[in-house]
Amino acid sequence: MQDVHTQGTRFARAPETHLASLRALGEAVVSARLELAIVVPTFNERANIPVLLDRLAAVLTGVSYEVIVVDDDSTDRTWEAVRGVAAYQQRVRVIRRVGRRGLASACLEGMMSTAAPYIAVMDGDLQHDETILPQMLATAMKESMDFVVASRNITGASMGGFAKDRVRLSNLGLKLARLILPADVTDPMSGFFLVDRRFIDDVIYDTSGVGFKILLDLLASAKRPVRIAEVPYTFRTREAGESKLDFAVGLEYLYLLLDKMLGHLIPLRFILFALVGAVGVILHLGTLAVLYRQAHLTFMNAQVAATVVSMTFNYLLNNLVTYRDARLRGNQWIVGLLTFYLACSLGAAINLSVSAQLLANGLPWLFAGMAGLVLSSVWNYGVTSVITWRKRLVDRGRAG
Numbered sequence: 546m547q548d549v550h551t552q553g554t555r556f557a558r559a560p561e562t563h564l565a566s567l568r569a570l571g572e573a574v575v576s577a578r579l580e581l582a583i584v585v586p587t588f589n590e591r592a593n594i595p596v597l598l599d600r601l602a603a604v605l606t607g608v609s610y611e612v613i614v615v616d617d618d619s620t621d622r623t624w625e626a627v628r629g630v631a632a633y634q635q636r637v638r639v640i641r642r643v644g645r646r647g648l649a650s651a652c653l654e655g656m657m658s659t660a661a662p663y664i665a666v667m668d669g670d671l672q673h674d675e676t677i678l679p680q681m682l683a684t685a686m687k688e689s690m691d692f693v694v695a696s697r698n699i700t701g702a703s704m705g706g707f708a709k710d711r712v713r714l715s716n717l718g719l720k721l722a723r724l725i726l727p728a729d730v731t732d733p734m735s736g737f738f739l740v741d742r743r744f745i746d747d748v749i750y751d752t753s754g755v756g757f758k759i760l761l762d763l764l765a766s767a768k769r770p771v772r773i774a775e776v777p778y779t780f781r782t783r784e785a786g787e788s789k790l791d792f793a794v795g796l797e798y799l800y801l802l803l804d805k806m807l808g809h810l811i812p813l814r815f816i817l818f819a820l821v822g823a824v825g826v827i828l829h830l831g832t833l834a835v836l837y838r839q840a841h842l843t844f845m846n847a848q849v850a851a852t853v854v855s856m857t858f859n860y861l862l863n864n865l866v867t868y869r870d871a872r873l874r875g876n877q878w879i880v881g882l883l884t885f886y887l888a889c890s891l892g893a894a895i896n897l898s899v900s901a902q903l904l905a906n907g908l909p910w911l912f913a914g915m916a917g918l919v920l921s922s923v924w925n926y927g928v929t930s931v932i933t934w935r936k937r938l939v940d941r942g943r944a945g
């Protein structure tokens with residue numbers, strides 16, 4: 546019976562048999578079956594988390610739960626404070642993620658790390674009212690809901706002291722969200738909800754995991770009608786720490802919407818790459834006009850200068866936006882620029898030869914030109930993703 550603890554035995558047996566053997570050995574196996582996991586994404590919430598853990602314990606008496614704090618290596622060492630509690634309270638765990646940022650991806654990671662049948666997600670800054678959690682869990686269980694969303698937009702709920710421009714921004718975001726949402730839900734931007742784990746397992750491959758709006762991401766990934774209940778609550782004002790919502794988060798929101806609308810058809814990176822390219826074409830023509838018509842350079846010289854200007858611009862913008870998760874810096878940035886020039890010059894050569902060929906074969910000039918453009922865009926994208934940014938993506942994958 547001693548070998549119950551060895552790896553081989555553990556994996557060879559069904560979980561129930563394993564539990565039975567442990568019980569036979571007199572081990573305290575489980576006090577109660579885990580019912581609920583609460584996933585809390587944090588970045589610099591050191592002052593708030595201990596208070597939240599106390600409040601959860603006070604309100605969840607009689608529920609078998611665990612709390613998973615997913616911290617993105619906070620500079621205020623939130624992870625350290627949580628570990629301090631977790632050392633004494635086994636229901637508290639912390640995942641310290643290094644080299645990564647993002648609320649949505651943190652939530653997904655926390656969700657993947659639990660065995661609980663229901664998972665709640667809530668902020669770590671005490672803005673979400675934890676006292677409605679038992680009601681949310683009961684609703685999900687009794688009515689077999691996929692989601693129970695804590696809503697700020699239904700009767701009985703309130704945005705609390707949310708600043709006016711934040712309310713306006715939130716309403717705009719809501720209008721945009723309706724573009725991708727199959728489900729009818731009053732507050733799809735809510736960061737406070739409870740979900741049946743089976744739903745997560747169904748959609749996990751389709752989630753985008755970008756930005757702040759994890760609920761929206763999950764709902765828009767659904768492949769079947771979603772059962773949703775809503776519970777009202779009042780959004781509290783933040784007392785300690787500060788909001789992480791900024792311009793980059795706004796951009797990530799648009800990125801999420803685009804990915805949900807088009808991501809299953811074309812890789813989102815390619816769409817961004819093509820958009821950047823389109824802006825580059827306008828810049829190219831503008832530069833050409835100034836240098837050729839106003840500065841009176843020869844057409845060839847003006848064309849070469851415009852090409853360098855637009856290629857450099859494309860590189861900068863792609864490095865900032867399209868590959869923001871694999872951004873090149875320092876020496877890598879210079880090598881990246883050179884490989885980008887090289888790849889795109891070949892792309893231009895392909896464009897010229899293909900379109901000339903098509904024109905010679907009788908295709909109208911507009912179509913010949915477009916075909917060349919499409920082909921060279923695909924070439925530029927494919928080659929630079931492998932040569933210019935690939936190493937950085939691979940390095941990041943390893944670090945992750």
Ligand SMILES: Nc1nc2c(ncn2[C@@H]2O[C@H](COP(=O)(O)OP(=O)(O)O)[C@@H](O)[C@H]2O)c(=O)[nH]1
Binds near residue numbers: 587589646648789
């Ligand atoms: N893990 C992780 N948590 C984050 C990140 N950004 C924000 N959070 C947490 O997500 C929750 C909501 O963020 P907050 O800035 O308060 O957003 P707001 O309430 O919309 O202003 C808080 O618990 C933050 O600490 C992030 O990049 N990673």
Ligand SMILES: [Mg+2]
Binds near residue numbers: 668672783788
């Ligand atoms: Mg907040």
